[in-house]
Structure formats: structure tokens, C-alpha cells
């Protein structure tokens with residue numbers, strides 16, 4: 001790996017993703033064996049772990065991922081809930097149910113309404129909430145988010161956002177108001193495909209989005225979440241490789257900061273978008289296992305997009321953080337059905353049921369993960 005000088009955009013430009021994907025397609029059994037035996041999994045090893053040859057050794061791969069997860073994270077799984085504050089959006093992303101061009105019911109919660117949703121979620125046990133909004137600089141302005149954070153901070157110990165990207169100054173203001181984490185999924189690291197699916201709006205700027213995680217880290221955000229939306233680009237292996245390189249970069253450059261990775265798969269939404277290449281369940285388990293081996297120190301987050309049985313299996317292998325009992329519409333916990341959801345979820349179990357599943361499987365459900373806990377389990 002190269003040195004963490006400069007931004008990740010520079011590192012990404014130097015990675016031959018096409019060549020690595022081709023290597024993955026042609027990798028042999030011996031290449032997979034060498035990758036599984038490597039002390040440090042580099043991008044070439046990762047390509048071998050993402051190969052058809054490795055898919056034939058999925059059990060071996062999953063078991064190696066489980067071993068590394070236990071070593072680094074123990075048996076603790078953090079639980080969080082998304083809190084959608086608005087589905088107003090000025091961007092048009094062709095795969096999203098909130099896209100500007102869609103005729104859907106829009107709603108932005110008042111700060112009182114956000115508080116009511118948050119109190120409902122804390123009553124269900126959550127101490128870590130992820131505030132989610134579309135990209136609308138007026139409806140969900142920086143002032144609005146500061147107001148929300150200041151209102152929730154006294155009773156929600158851990159607050160993250162998944163919104164539009166912001167300037168350094170705004171991230172600093174948000175941190176001062178109580179922000180702990182920022183999620184920015186690049187969706188796809190393929191510039192051509194990125195331009196095709198991000199038809200209009202703020203999010204269309206590939207580089208701005210890519211650099212935003214670094215801006216957030218430099219402004220004092222302590223938890224950084226990145227991800228690729230599988231099914232968006234034809235070459236899903238290239239997106240997993242780029243995601244691993246991105247996480248590795250962030251861990252090296254911001255070594256005091258927690259980094260998490262996610263690989264959501266496209267779900268049905270009002271957009272009607274169909275995945276270019278559906279990623280099968282075995283390929284999905286393979287991708288997550290390979291990612292764990294390549295970036296052993298980053299957390300892996302799993303949402304309720306995936307069905308219950310698959311989530312239960314994945315939590316036993318590499319997942320370190322999961323949402324539960326989620327709604328993807330603004331106000332969806334107190335007044336479900338009053339506005340448009342972003343996408344449909346598959347695991348509809350309550351938070352208590354998910355916590356009970358974790359306990360039955362020998363895991364500790366962690367509702368609020370203080371940084372001290374990470375230090376004790378060696379993150």
C-alpha cells in the first residue's frame with residue numbers, strides 16, 4: 001500500500017481496478033490458498049478472495065473471516081437505528097426512492113417531531129441514532145441539523161448523520177453540536193457508472209463526495225462510515241476492492257478514528273431501479289468475508305435491507321454493527337405510512353427480537369458503544 005499522503009482520490013487513481021478484476025476472474029486455487037495464508041491481505045490477495053475460485057471455497061473463506069472478527073472485535077455487536085428526518089431531495093440518483101424527479105409524498109420533520117421519534121427509539125433501547133436526510137440545503141440546512149443535534153444530545157449519547165456532504169466549517173459546527181459519526185457511501189467507485197446513475201444535483205460531484213469523509217475526519221468527526229451499493233456497477237468486485245482500499249487509507253491516515261464499511265445491495269424503491277448485475281447470496285457472503293480479511297480493523301455494518309436468516313448468519317461471521325426495527329420514511333416510527341420510504345426493508349423484527357437473537361447466539365448486544373469499549377476489544 002502507498003503512504004497516506006494526499007487524499008484518497010490520488011490513491012484511487014493509481015489502483016488498476018480493471019486489472020485486479022481480471023486477475024480475480026482468472027485466479028486459480030493456488031492463488032486463493034496464498035491469499036488465505038497471507039499475513040497481510042493486499043489488493044491482489046483480495047482480488048483472489050473475490051474470485052470464482054474462492055467462491056467454491058466459501059466455507060473456508062467465511063471461517064477465516066469469523067476467526068479474524070473474533071480476534072479483533074470479540075463477540076459484541078453494536079445496535080443502532082436510522083432516524084429519517086426528511087425525504088426532501090434536490091438530487092436525482094436513479095436508484096433512490098427520494099430522487100427529486102419522483103412524484104412522492106415529501107416530509108421534513110420539525111425538531112419537535114425529530115425529538116418524538118428519538119424518544120420512541122431510546123424507549124426501545126437505542127443509544128446510537130443515525131440521522132438520515134436527502135440532499136436539500138434549505139429543508140435540512142446546517143442550521144437545522146445543528147438544532148436537531150443540540151435537541152437530541154442530552155438524551156442520545158451517540159449521534160451520526162447520513163446527509164449531503166458539507167464543508168469543513170459545517171462539519172466543525174456539527175461536531176460542536178454533538179455529532180460523533182458521518183456516513184458517506186460512495187455507492188460506486190467507477191466514475192463512468194457514477195455519472196450515469198447520479199443524473200443531477202449535489203451528489204453528482206464524484207470527487208466532492210469522495211473527499212468528504214476526509215473533510216469530516218479533519219473537522220473532528222470520530223466515526224467514519226463508507227460503503228458501496230452492490231448491483232449499481234456491473235463489476236461489483238471492483239467496488240469491493242476500491243472500498244477496501246478506501247477503508248485502509250482512512251485507517252492509516254486517521255488512526256484514532258473508527259472506520260466502518262458497508263455493502264448494501266439494491267432494494268426495491270419508488271425509483272423502480274433494477275440492479276445491473278444482481279449479487280447472489282453466496283457472492284454477498286464471499287464479498288463480506290473477503291472484505292473482513294482485507295481490512296481486519298474496520299467494523300462491518302449490516303442494515304435491515306437483508307432478510308433475517310441471512311443477517312443472523314452474517315453476524316456470526318463478520319458483522320460488528322447492525323440496525324434493527326428500522327423505518328426508512330420520515331416520521332415512520334410514530335406515524336408510519338404518512339410519507340414515502342427510501343427503500344423497503346427485509347428484516348422486520350423488533351429491536352428486542354434482534355437483541356434476543358444475538359444473546360441466544362452468544363453475542364453481547366451493545367446499544368451504546370463508547371470509545372472505551374473499542375479500546376478494550378482491540379480496535
Ligand code: SF4
Nearest residue numbers: 089091093096099134
Ligand atoms: S441517494 Fe440521497 S441524494 Fe440521491 S436521491 Fe436519494 S436521498 Fe437524494
